[in-house]
Amino acid sequence: MEIKIERTKNPKAKPDQKNLGFGHIFTDHMFVMNYTEGKGWHDARVVPFENLSLSPAAMVFHYGQEMFEGLKAYKGEDGRARLFRPEMNAKRTNASNERLCIPKIPEEDFVEAVRTVVSVDKDWIPTEKGTSLYIRPFIIATDAFLGVAPSKTYMFIIILSPSGAYYESGLAPVGIWIEDEYVRAVRGGMGFAKTGGNYAASLIAQVKAHDDGYSQVLWLDGVERKYIEEVGAMNIFFKIDGKIVTPMLNGSILPGITRNSVITLCKEWGYEVEERKVSVDELLEAQKSGKLEECFGTGTAAVISPVGKLRYKDDVMVISGGEIGPVSARIYDEITGIQGGTKEDKLGWITFVD
Amino acid sequence: MEIKIERTKNPKAKPDQKNLGFGHIFTDHMFVMNYTEGKGWHDARVVPFENLSLSPAAMVFHYGQEMFEGLKAYKGEDGRARLFRPEMNAKRTNASNERLCIPKIPEEDFVEAVRTVVSVDKDWIPTEKGTSLYIRPFIIATDAFLGVAPSKTYMFIIILSPSGAYYESGLAPVGIWIEDEYVRAVRGGMGFAKTGGNYAASLIAQVKAHDDGYSQVLWLDGVERKYIEEVGAMNIFFKIDGKIVTPMLNGSILPGITRNSVITLCKEWGYEVEERKVSVDELLEAQKSGKLEECFGTGTAAVISPVGKLRYKDDVMVISGGEIGPVSARIYDEITGIQGGTKEDKLGWITFVD
Structure with missing residues (x-):
């Protein structure tokens, strides 16, 4: 060319x-x-x-x-x-x-x-x-x-x-609204594609969440409305009972590049990583029993966005005491270090412009 | 203004x-x-x-x-x-x-x-x-x-x-492809709105249907994929055992203006009109027992588009022997007559420009 x-x-x-x-x-x-x-x-x-x-x-x-x-x-x-x-x-x-x-x-x-x-x-x-x-x-x-x-x-x-x-005063945990009325994308639709319509569909729930003091919306699947999908601008990860868990790519979730990088790094560090269905009920259970250890979003804009609070209907789950968890912090340091050239690029993720 | x-x-x-x-x-x-x-x-x-x-x-x-x-x-x-x-x-x-x-x-x-x-x-x-x-x-x-x-x-x-x-050589029945893989819209989404994303989502199935010799796609619901929704550019109607049947407005179907006009006219003419869920199975059954008497699409572009053939997976339903049914023809004549000023505008549907 x-x-x-x-x-x-x-x-x-x-x-x-x-x-x-x-x-x-x-x-x-x-x-x-x-x-x-x-x-x-x-x-x-x-x-x-x-x-x-x-x-x-x-x-x-x-x-x-x-x-x-x-x-x-x-x-x-x-x-x-x-x-x-x-x-x-x-x-x-x-x-x-x-x-x-x-x-x-x-x-x-x-x-x-x-x-x-x-x-x-x-x-x-x-x-x-x-x-x-x-x-x-x-x-x-x-x-x-x-x-x-x-x-x-x-x-x-x-x-x-x-x-x-993205975070002018350091990594700050955000509050996320699990949306139970509007749907972003469904199996057979175009959720895996990065296209305008998916974002147009999301605006109304985002406005609702903001009005309620939450910074972003976490979408549920369009069929059963019980499985976690993504945050629209980010993919979502959980640390449950020591394991790293994230919704599997099912056609209605964007295959995030940061998501892929996080999975790769966590596996390299020896964590068990599960890409599978994650229901809201599982999260509520895990939180009650003290096993929901961390939650974070991943995306190009923020790299890692720790989630301090998850709201679903009348339940508000406070995670890591509203603070940043150690895995979230470690991933953030590693990826931003590789991007900035202060950490070694072992996996060949960097392309120099010149 | x-x-x-x-x-x-x-x-x-x-x-x-x-x-x-x-x-x-x-x-x-x-x-x-x-x-x-x-x-x-x-x-x-x-x-x-x-x-x-x-x-x-x-x-x-x-x-x-x-x-x-x-x-x-x-x-x-x-x-x-x-x-x-x-x-x-x-x-x-x-x-x-x-x-x-x-x-x-x-x-x-x-x-x-x-x-x-x-x-x-x-x-x-x-x-x-x-x-x-x-x-x-x-x-x-x-x-x-x-x-x-x-x-x-x-x-x-x-x-x-x-x-x-729309039909250069008179009302010609079309073949319609009932799509069983891709989904246009889902409950909680934006199917009822006339917005770009719904049409962007539909292109891939339309290309597939065209390649197979069908002129348009009939969408199923995104949750169970068994109920009839709409044709993307048209709403759809059936005459089953003497009654006029059309999918109810459920949030994922466009509330067509021609759809509304057809319902109004059919009721006025004494037909029983049902707005309800219509499954593909019901259509297959009705066709087998000879009760699927007519099928037509409604929209601004064509007003009425008679459907001569409906394909679902390996089944091809031929309707009205591939010809135009009498109700389809009567509605077409009535609405185009009102639009063109040759039939009386009893319901106050016309606005003059000057």
Whole structure:
């Protein structure tokens, strides 16, 4: 894949690294590639960050044929820019694309596109502790056609957003709302894909949870509404009676890359790891008998998000006394250490940008 | 609501009415209105049809916070332009908006917006038999922000597309594929809302059905996968042993406006109408015993779409000998007659554009 590079003539001022927040600030450039039926993916290019001009009939506005990914670039103390397992995002992109009838992208082209645009904007990678450059690859259907059918044209775009530390004052446990009314995804649906519709479906429960003082929603399965699935922006793990337990991938759960990394590390450290069905009843029982030792979410944004409180209907489970558990803390230190270059990358998870 | 009108200086040539197809051709103008948190809906306007300019970070591209409606304008033999029950689209817009955390639009403003933009482009309403002006109102989330949360800004847009006769050579029965692997929507999800994610989820099964020679997919419920739901672009009706039967609205089925009109007419004509659960097994039984007398889909696009063949796994049910049934034909004639002004509008379903 040949990538043309057109640099901006009007570079923006870099933001204050102490007040980056998340997802509001964008860098000087973006990657764009088009797909046309019969021609395939073409015209890979890095161009100045700018608005998209699309017909109001473009299919993405009507039928949600869209997918996205999320990963980060980190600048280590050695000044080198690192990506964490970008080949996993490339693989998941094609799994999402297949479900959504979007044409696949060669995995090596996906990774090359990410590396190239990050390299052009590498001065935008923040260096303050906990900060990173959030990378958002996404694909949208662009046919100006109102029939319900897969589009014949698409755009693959990568935008970059310098992001602040997720926990500005250290790892803070969150309260999670186990949702018993609304459903995010179901067997046979598109829960395993990273696509707009799954997130659109989740907003109403998130608003309800926030109003009640909980920061995120934990979804139950759509069929029996008794098995734990995921947190929408994170996968979920439990430490029950010494074992690490997480819901198995069943088609309605996102196959998280951090999830995969956590399972790998825990096994390496000698923990028994179970990927299986986990019911709310099992959690309530485990908590009553003192066996629910830790609970944490895993995702690109926070890496590890300790859960101090789980609410289900009238039950509120307080976990680890509302504090961070030792396994959560150890995983966080290990993964962020590998990402920042202060811990050895034994498993080959790092791709250098240059 | 005050609507500013800016007319195009470059009107396009009108298309050949014999070759309109569906959803490819757009008129000279569109309606646009913006929403800003704290300010509400504002700046209602009719402007020349043109591309939208949006940040690549606009939420609609990432989290699918979008909804749409569909209705038609018809020009009667008397030359007057008519809308069919637009107040029902206004009501359903707000039901969709509520599920998707999109701010509501006053129903009278919705109808006024439709009337105004259709009135500006009334010369685009085709007059050949079976043709109409398809009206597509839609709302998209426009915040340039990558956090998962309801957007604080939106655009409400209406575009217009002259459309050909759905059945160019008269009402033709279609073959329908009852899908037993993929699921469109589930209880607790957003199936009752007209939003992109539901359609994105449906594409893969539609491709599979087309490859097998079937024109549309009939969805089963996501929990037990045994009850009939809807056809994605249509609701479904059966005539079983003299009674008109259709799946009840259960939260995962779109509350079709044509569906509602068909129920109303059939009751008025003295049919017993049942809105209830309908299982695939019941259909197979009814067909074996000769009691499955008719099957038809209902929707804005086709009004009535007779179903000649229903496939479920290895069973293929041929209905009405693959021909159009008398109830299907009677409903089609009645509704298209009211829409075209050749039948009396006893129920007050027509809104004149001028």
